[in-house]
Amino acid sequence: MSTVLKVAGVTKIFGGLTALDSVSFELEKGKVLGLVGPNGSGKSTLLNVLSGVYRPEDGSVTLHDRNVTGLAPYLITTQGMARTFQNLQLFQGLSVGDNVLVGRTCRMSSTLVGSIFGSSFSRKEEREAKEQARSLLSLVGLDRFINEPPSMLSYGQRRLLEIARALASSPSVLMLDEPCAGLSQGEADELAAFIRTVSAQGTSVIVIEHNMRFIMGLVDHIVALNFGRKIAEGDPRSIRENEDVIAAYLGRKKRHAEN
Amino acid sequence: MTTQSASRNIVWRAIGIVVLLALAIALPFVLKSNYYLGIAHQALIFIILASGYDVLLGFTGLLSFGHIGLFAIGAYTSAIMVTSTGAPFMVGIMAAAVLTGLIGFLISIPALRIKGHSLTLLTLALGEVIRLVIRSMEWLTSGSHGISNIPRPEILGFSFRQAVPLYYLLLAFAVLTILFVWRLRSSRFGRAFNAIRDSEIGADVSGVNISAMKMLAFAISAVLAGIAGGLYAHTVRFISPEFFSLGLTIILLAMVLIGGRGTIIGPVIGAALLITLPEALRFVKEYYLLAFGVAIWMCVLLLPDGLAGLGKRLFKRARTST
Structure with a gap:
């Protein structure tokens, strides 16, 4: 080991x-x-x-x-190295899916111009990030809340969401x-x-x-x-x-x- | 939310956008007088300014009171370039965008260390300093006399001197701005901005480079302020330091708050409303500001998400009751 x-x-x-x-x-x-x-x-x-x-x-x-x-x-x-907090630090203004996607930010490299004009690279990267977010959310059983705000989740589910967000950075x-x-x-x-x-x-x-x-x-x-x-x-x-x-x-x- | 109702939402949204755009295109056929078209010009310019301001305030959660200073720099840059060097309109606008972008970037450097109210006070001071510097640099800006006879836009020999073509030019700029902000919001950058707004520490440990993202937010909103400023100078054809006062900063803030911060449509509604409202409220004369103050107060109390949030709630209620 x-x-x-x-x-x-x-x-x-x-x-x-x-x-x-x-x-x-x-x-x-x-x-x-x-x-x-x-x-x-x-x-x-x-x-x-x-x-x-x-x-x-x-x-x-x-x-x-x-x-x-x-x-x-x-x-x-x-x-x-990714972490979660004892007192949750979720992004209340973002959907559950977008919360997980933020965790992926440091693995994404599309440029601002590429993102705005939808270059093939940025579209591919975005699609892959969304697929990963969806599979992470289904792993913790939250995929049906993907478009909902975190406030819709129970306390326990919010903890799982934070773990999913941390895992998004692989x-x-x-x-x-x-x-x-x-x-x-x-x-x-x-x-x-x-x-x-x-x-x-x-x-x-x-x-x-x-x-x-x-x-x-x-x-x-x-x-x-x-x-x-x-x-x-x-x-x-x-x-x-x-x-x-x-x-x-x-x-x-x-x-x-x-x- | 099921995917079916999500896709139905998209359909409703698309219908709304098409209707709004059709109304905007049809407007000059209804507004025959140059006076009303002038108001429409102002509304479009402020839609650009407010949308850019929302990138800072609504997306990233940074309250700056110096934004009108950047708007002023954009206006003066383009006006001076075009009137004194004879540069084409588009060159003036680009110079305005580049210069304000640079200044926005510079402002963001102290802003990284300073937070909350202190940041707001710092930007408030910066905005006033910019206005005073413009007033005292008489050799360049003709001081408090202002710059007059700024030519109307001309692109590749096509003149936008008449009110109707100018309206469509400004509309094109406004639509491009809205498209830009919309694309920005759904990108990794927009999500990072929102994450910083909601929890800085959460964003940090999620791998968001907070300093870089705040600088970017400042620079983007500054560039849009610069473009709006340039367009303003060439539309109104006269600019003076007094116009870019703190009062205008408050109005800009009110546009975003009343419309709904952090949304795409909010600043658009807010800007259009606050530019046209003084005309509609002309009959109350000097009590206008009083009515305006009460309106802002009511909005803060009753509509924390602005008109855009109210619309969303009503839409949701209508949908769930059927």
Whole structure:
């Protein structure tokens, strides 16, 4: 298995607060990695650093042997890492289909003049993008809403739409920030099945989630954070039994000395 | 929405476009007097200006108060080129488009860092600065006297001096502008503009180069303002700095808001309405501005999507009730 993403010593400081303290991990092709930890442990901050929303003070993010540390978000997406948000960031004024098409923008190269006059290249590119958007939407079961505004969708469907939009850029790493928030258990199970399909096709996935049943059933590997530090890493089973993780979640007094 | 009703929508839309175009073509046969044709000229010019302004305001969500400054630069560029160097009309228009496009691009550079109200204030200042510079550069612009006797358009020996041919020339420009904006909106660029308007961070992580797209939006709307300005100079034949005041900026804003921002038809309706309305409301005399203010106020309260949004809602209701 080849390593797709390598995160080494990433540190992020807000004022005097160290939100991320030298976090390192690796992600292999087609694997699903779960990012867990209590509130404020730095999971979302890490995702923001990986997606370029925040620039880290130290450390590096390497995607396919290319250093993408501190690049602007759109460049990181162009390089092959796409994400969704915990609080959705959909385009309310665009149709469901157009929301997905925006995700394809960085893979399109027709010029302004070509688009206005409908050059054969731009028409072909547009047609292919629309076909891809339609198939992505049917994959998440939203194809019948293609011409509707996102406001017509349920909360769970909006989450799926954001995932479809992220997938439109054909990413090699897909990052999901609490995709289960607001979903019923049934919807969460469907989402887990969908994420497995995505990873089976070779896309690596990083997922932040509090829903432990969801995480444990889905991921291959877990990185656990607490107070901005990686406290444990391993397969779901070993994490579930890890003393530090249990302590971090339940607030139990630690018997081990801090390292 | 099923594909069947979507295609029926397209049919309705096509019928609407054909009817509007037929009305526009037939208009000179109804409006016999040069006075009314003059108003129609103005309406067409403002349709171009408002459509371009909507690329910035409605598509990309950037509120600029300096747009009339670009309109003024377009008007002066073409007027000076044609009156002092004897350049052909089309060269004047092209020079206006290129220069305003360039200035629009330059304005966009600070605009990338500044957001919201600060951007609006910056552009407000820029618009006023442009007007004051035009007034003080007397050697070039003859200052507050303005430039008079600007020739009517002439293309390849064909004169558009008469009101009716000029009407059709302006109509052609307006139709081309609307076609351009329509094609733009359904392109990857138009979608990126809309995405920036709705969620900048969402657009960014979706792979949209926000800086480049904002620059493009500024430049496109500036080019259209330049063309509209050039056409205005050659239509009215007299321009002075006072015309391009802040008051006109407000009217332009009202055109787009009342018509419906972010739509293709909205600025067209808004511009046509706000140019012809003062004529229709002539009987209320000095209370005109009062009526105008109330109209804008009502629109903001009752029609957040403008007249275009109202039309869409009524159309939908009519369709669902049958």
